[in-house]
Structures are given as structure tokens and as C-alpha cells.
Amino acid sequence: MSKRGYIPLDCYPCLFEQVSSLAKITGIGGEKGKELFEHAMRRLLDTRGKGIVVQHVVRSATDKAIALSGRGDGYDPYGDIKRQSNDAAMRFAGAFDKKLRESPDPLQYGVKIAAAGNIIDFGAKKHGSLDVEKELRTLDDREFGRFDFAAFADRLRAASSLLYICDNAGEIVFDKLFIEAMQRYNPAVEITCAVREAPVINDVVFADAHAVGLDEVAAVISSGSIYPGTLLDETSDEFRRLYERADLIVSKGQGNLETLLDEADERLFFILRIKCDQMARLSGVEKGALVLMQGGERG
Amino acid sequence: MSKRGYIPLDCYPCLFEQVSSLAKITGIGGEKGKELFEHAMRRLLDTRGKGIVVQHVVRSATDKAIALSGRGDGYDPYGDIKRQSNDAAMRFAGAFDKKLRESPDPLQYGVKIAAAGNIIDFGAKKHGSLDVEKELRTLDDREFGRFDFAAFADRLRAASSLLYICDNAGEIVFDKLFIEAMQRYNPAVEITCAVREAPVINDVVFADAHAVGLDEVAAVISSGSIYPGTLLDETSDEFRRLYERADLIVSKGQGNLETLLDEADERLFFILRIKCDQMARLSGVEKGALVLMQGGERG
Missing domain, CATH: 1.10.8 (Helicase, Ruva Protein; domain 3)
Incomplete structure (x- = not known):
């Protein structure tokens, strides 16, 4: 704890x-x-x-x-919602992959897609009425409230190992495209994706990651976290070893930001959309904005 | 209780x-x-x-x-919000009064205005971002999910006394217009408006009713209720006497519906907008719809 x-x-x-x-x-x-x-x-x-x-x-x-x-320990309450989220995101994957590859700055566009994946929180209850197609159509107009891109690109260029801490189902389809963009940017980087150990909200576990083929582009491990976030003290030894050794760590979404921000680690880059006032205070960016934020300025 | x-x-x-x-x-x-x-x-x-x-x-x-x-017992947390709600509604009162007087069926239009007043819940937190002008512009397109108008008009035609149980600030500006329409429909009816005894949420107390001149068109009394609703057992003797003797009772808003529906009284007419699933179940009308509903079918 x-x-x-x-x-x-x-x-x-x-x-x-x-x-x-x-x-x-x-x-x-x-x-x-x-x-x-x-x-x-x-x-x-x-x-x-x-x-x-x-x-x-x-x-x-x-x-x-x-x-x-009464449905037994194997029951995943958000299982159906996660499948629907993945399926919905998959229908848009081809179009965004094309846009990404044709972009003048594919890495930058990749960050945008990854952040957008967090906007389109297909599983989040409050976003039940979200117009996914509209969100995606207007993606190019979205603005970052903070965009530490130069620092990110510098670190990625030099990185041998990258730990990518996933967040939601649906969103991982866009993470996959971003990961491929990073691999094209630095073919030498070894990327490992971490998912949750046990189902919680619409956060991805192994099965959800495999459903979208994330394991085809990167190694996928469990972080050992049973929480909708990453409490380092309560992750697996394997995860913590990877975490300690990684040159670069990408943390997706609000739950990971909440639990990792205090680590004050410059290797950490948080990618998310700011969804509430509390997060706006923590990040110093206004609610609704996209964020690519380097860690390490606090603590 | x-x-x-x-x-x-x-x-x-x-x-x-x-x-x-x-x-x-x-x-x-x-x-x-x-x-x-x-x-x-x-x-x-x-x-x-x-x-x-x-x-x-x-x-x-x-x-x-x-x-x-620490602000003392006289502090009304929603005081400012209620004043703003009344002021905003007052700016629209003239235009709606004109529409009402020119309507082919002013009583029916009066019910609509009264229900619309409950839509435009100026004080309700969730409606903070409500576009008041837009709501008012589209008022004529609003539909009732239930509209027991014939029964209401029949009872009003024959009524000597009417008890009108108010709900929110802002809304009472529209209640006032509706009350004047009822008085023109049946000049013999004696109307008494009941407000809350103590401030709670944005429900009107004496001061709020006086601020919009409700007392210029009808007697205004306190129901004795300190709740955002009307729990009959916990109202004043004066209110209960009026309640028992009234030929017709108009109950505005959700809080009054919740607390009075079980009275199963045919003299009761509930006017409100259905704002949540729980109310939709209680009223049998879908969320978002306007309602003019006679009591008495349950219990």
C-alpha cells in the first residue's frame, strides 16, 4: 500500500x-x-x-x-464491454494506420492517436453516449494542453528498451499503431507492453490485448497489478525489473498517471486525456485537453 | 418520517x-x-x-x-444561485407571457410553460452547462410523455380552491405565468402557493417567491417542509389543512412527486420533467419527457 x-x-x-x-x-x-x-x-x-x-x-x-x-471468480464484469470496445476500435484501425503512415511526422501523429485512444474511452460509463465516429473525424483538430514531444522523441531515439503501460480496451488498438510508429522511428528499441493482472473496470488484461493482436508487435506481460493503475509496490517482480531497467516508460491513461506521477521519474511519459478536475490539478492542464507529459518535475 | x-x-x-x-x-x-x-x-x-x-x-x-x-444558521448555500435563476427566468417572462396570451389554448400552453420551468432547472448542478435560451427557443417542440390535460381542465373549471406546491427558483417565474392563466380560465378559483420552510438545494423559500412577485398573484405560505419535497407528516398544520380542503393540488417537480405520489390522491396533478431513471420507473414515462400526471392510480 x-x-x-x-x-x-x-x-x-x-x-x-x-x-x-x-x-x-x-x-x-x-x-x-x-x-x-x-x-x-x-x-x-x-x-x-x-x-x-x-x-x-x-x-x-x-x-x-x-x-x-455469484458468477465465480473467473467472471469479468466488463468483459462484453471490452470486446465491443476492441471491435469498434478495430473498425477504425485501418484508416488511422493509413493517416499515420502518410503523415509528415508519423511519430507525432502516433502520439496523437495514442492520446486519442484515451479520449475514446469506449468502456467508460460516462462516455456511453460518445459519438465515436465524430470523435475520430475531429481528431486532427484536437489540441494538446501539454506536449513534451521533443524530450520524448530524443529519449526514444536513444532508447534500447521501452516499457509501455496499457490502459483501456479499445484504446489498445491505437496503442498498437503508435507502437509500430515508434518501432519505425527506432527499429532497435525493444518494446514490452504491460497489462493488468486481473480484470478491473475496462482495463486490459492478457485476453483483451491478444484479441487485438498487440502481442504480434510487442512482448505483452502482466504488470501484476490488480488495480486500475500501477502501484509499484504491488506489481510483480518481473514488471519492476523491467520498469527499473527501461530507458523509456510510456504510461497510458488517468489511473496510471494517478499512481505513477509521484515517482517523479524523467523516464516516464504520460499520455492521456485529462478527464476530471482532480487530474487537471495534478497535471496542471485543463480538463479535456490531451497530454504528453514527462515525469520528474515533482517529488 | x-x-x-x-x-x-x-x-x-x-x-x-x-x-x-x-x-x-x-x-x-x-x-x-x-x-x-x-x-x-x-x-x-x-x-x-x-x-x-x-x-x-x-x-x-x-x-x-x-x-x-461556520456561516451561521441563516446561511442559504444556494442563495446566490437562486437569485441568478430568478433573474435569468425574469428576462424571458415577458416573451412567454405574450405567447401564452396569444395561444389558442392558453391553459394548455400554461401547463407547458410550467413544465418547461422544471426543465430549465437553473440551479441544478448537472444542468450547469444548460443553454437556457436554446431550451426556451425549442419549448414549443417539447412533448409530453403523459398529459392528463382533460382531467386537469375539468377539475380546474369546477375548483374553488387550488394548492400549488412550488419547486425551484427560476421555475417559479413560469409558475407565476401559469397561475395567471389558471385565474383567467377560472376567475373564481382561490390559489395558494406553498414554498419550503427552510433553504434546501435551490427550492424556493419565501424570499425567493417574493423576489419574483409570486405574492402579487396568489397567497404564498410555507408548507412547513424543510425537505426538498413534501413529506405530509412533516408539514405544518396550516399546510395540511389547506391540503385536505383543496379541490385541486398542483405539485411541481421531482422532489414533490417522489414524496407525494404514494398519497394516491386524484386531486393531485404532478407537473415536471422526468430527470432520472428512478422517476421514469415511478411515473411510467421515459426520461426527459414532460409530464402532467393525475395522482390516484396507485396505492
Whole structure:
């Protein structure tokens, strides 16, 4: 458990939205649904939101929801949503691959695609009504609120090893295109992708990564993380070895930013869309903007 | 306290959104903000959401927020928002009054305006980004999911006394126009408007009603309710006397519907916009639709 763990006030209502989504997706209603909410409330009351992070509560609520659903430990609540997200993203992959290859600066366009993949959070409940095609059509107009591209390109040019920490299903289709662009930019770089150890929200596990063929372009390992983020103390030895040795680390999405930003490591580059006020404060970039941000300025 | 009190699962995340809004509006952050959330969580844990309704939790959280803000008992957290809502609505009042008077069926158009007032919930946090002018421009295209107009007009024609239970600031500007239309339809009807006894969310109290001159067209009394709704057992004797004797009762908005629907009283007509799934289930009308619904079919 992170010593610096803390759940900010702004995350409280959002956590309950997450729990509500879990209840709906697992089909838990009535008394059992209340039990699920009460479980999350007790975690917040018992800890006062200290010594833990939101990722701990989401994991804990997910386990509780799986137990209450009576569908066995192998049940992945967001399994169907993740498959739909991957399928939807795959339908757009060809067009974006073409645009990327024809771009005057394919690496830069690759970063944009990777960040856009995080915009189009196919699985996120709040984005249920998202017009995916419109988001993709207007991708070229999107602006970065922070774009540490020169530092990123410099490091990539010199890198022998790159650790790519994945986030959501759907999004990984775009990660795959970005990874191929990075490989063309530096054919010598060895890229390893890390996915979650266990299903949580719409974060990718092995099966989701394999479904889009991510393993065809890079090695795919589990980070050992059972959380929707990367709490280094709670990752696998293999992951931490790769993490320590990597010349460059790409961290996708909000959960990974939340859990890795305090590492204050210049090898880290965070790619995401800023989705809430709390993240806007953490990143210093306004809500809604795309971000390519080098770590290391804090801590 | 209502014997039939029950907080449905769907209301849990929404309640925490409400608490979050309270914290922001009263400027309570950090540890005090957590105290506010913990207060609401404890009420839900202690009761398991039974024997109370959401209105009890909102009241209780509001009192806690006022106490934590240190601004004294007279502090109305939504005071500024309510003033802005009234002012905004007043800017449109003239145009709608003209449309109403020129309408081929002014009473029907009056119902529409009253329901629209509930759409344009100027104070509701989630509607912060609402384009008021656009909502008003498209008012004529709005459809009712249920429109018990014939029954309503029949009862109004024969009514000597009408009790009008108000909801939000801003909305009451439109209520006032509707009340004038009803008075022209039946000049003999005596109309009394009821507002809340104490500030809660953006529901109107005396001061808000007076600010838009509601007292110029009808008697205005307090219902004695300190809740964002009307729990009959917890209203004043004066209100209950008026309620019992009224030939016709108009109930505006969701909070009043939630708390009065179980009265199963044919004198009750609910006018509102259906704003959530829970209300859609209760009313049998889909989310987003306008409603003029006679009570009395349940219970």
C-alpha cells in the first residue's frame, strides 16, 4: 500500500458512480446492490481516505461485486464491454494506420492517436453516449494542453528498451499503431507492453490485448497489478525489473498517471486525456485537453 | 418520517453528487469536506436506506454543510444561485407571457410553460452547462410523455380552491405565468402557493417567491417542509389543512412527486420533467419527457 496514499474529496462522488456502474453491469440490484455500496462506504469511512488510493477501493468493490453476482471468480464484469470496445476500435484501425503512415511526422501523429485512444474511452460509463465516429473525424483538430514531444522523441531515439503501460480496451488498438510508429522511428528499441493482472473496470488484461493482436508487435506481460493503475509496490517482480531497467516508460491513461506521477521519474511519459478536475490539478492542464507529459518535475 | 420511506439504489450515487455540489457551493474542502461525505455515508449505512427517503439525507447533509461552513444558521448555500435563476427566468417572462396570451389554448400552453420551468432547472448542478435560451427557443417542440390535460381542465373549471406546491427558483417565474392563466380560465378559483420552510438545494423559500412577485398573484405560505419535497407528516398544520380542503393540488417537480405520489390522491396533478431513471420507473414515462400526471392510480 502506498505510503503517500490519499483519496481526494473530488474522487468520492466519482467512486460512487463507478460502484453504481459496477452494480448495473453485474446485474446486482436491491439489497445486494446496497451491500455493494455499503462495502465501498465502509472502506472510505474506516480509512477516511488515507493510506489508500481510489484504485484500492475500485478493486475491493469489484471483488465484492463479483462475489455478490455469484458468477465465480473467473467472471469479468466488463468483459462484453471490452470486446465491443476492441471491435469498434478495430473498425477504425485501418484508416488511422493509413493517416499515420502518410503523415509528415508519423511519430507525432502516433502520439496523437495514442492520446486519442484515451479520449475514446469506449468502456467508460460516462462516455456511453460518445459519438465515436465524430470523435475520430475531429481528431486532427484536437489540441494538446501539454506536449513534451521533443524530450520524448530524443529519449526514444536513444532508447534500447521501452516499457509501455496499457490502459483501456479499445484504446489498445491505437496503442498498437503508435507502437509500430515508434518501432519505425527506432527499429532497435525493444518494446514490452504491460497489462493488468486481473480484470478491473475496462482495463486490459492478457485476453483483451491478444484479441487485438498487440502481442504480434510487442512482448505483452502482466504488470501484476490488480488495480486500475500501477502501484509499484504491488506489481510483480518481473514488471519492476523491467520498469527499473527501461530507458523509456510510456504510461497510458488517468489511473496510471494517478499512481505513477509521484515517482517523479524523467523516464516516464504520460499520455492521456485529462478527464476530471482532480487530474487537471495534478497535471496542471485543463480538463479535456490531451497530454504528453514527462515525469520528474515533482517529488 | 414516512412509514413507506425507502431510498432506491439508483439514488445513492446521485445523493453523493448532491453532497459534492453542497461541498463546492459552501466552499467546504479537505477534511471538512470528508466529514460532510462521511455524515451522509453514515446515514445510509445506519438506515440501510430504509425508513427514510433521499429528502431526509439531503436535509441532514445541508445542515451539516451549513454547520461546517461556520456561516451561521441563516446561511442559504444556494442563495446566490437562486437569485441568478430568478433573474435569468425574469428576462424571458415577458416573451412567454405574450405567447401564452396569444395561444389558442392558453391553459394548455400554461401547463407547458410550467413544465418547461422544471426543465430549465437553473440551479441544478448537472444542468450547469444548460443553454437556457436554446431550451426556451425549442419549448414549443417539447412533448409530453403523459398529459392528463382533460382531467386537469375539468377539475380546474369546477375548483374553488387550488394548492400549488412550488419547486425551484427560476421555475417559479413560469409558475407565476401559469397561475395567471389558471385565474383567467377560472376567475373564481382561490390559489395558494406553498414554498419550503427552510433553504434546501435551490427550492424556493419565501424570499425567493417574493423576489419574483409570486405574492402579487396568489397567497404564498410555507408548507412547513424543510425537505426538498413534501413529506405530509412533516408539514405544518396550516399546510395540511389547506391540503385536505383543496379541490385541486398542483405539485411541481421531482422532489414533490417522489414524496407525494404514494398519497394516491386524484386531486393531485404532478407537473415536471422526468430527470432520472428512478422517476421514469415511478411515473411510467421515459426520461426527459414532460409530464402532467393525475395522482390516484396507485396505492
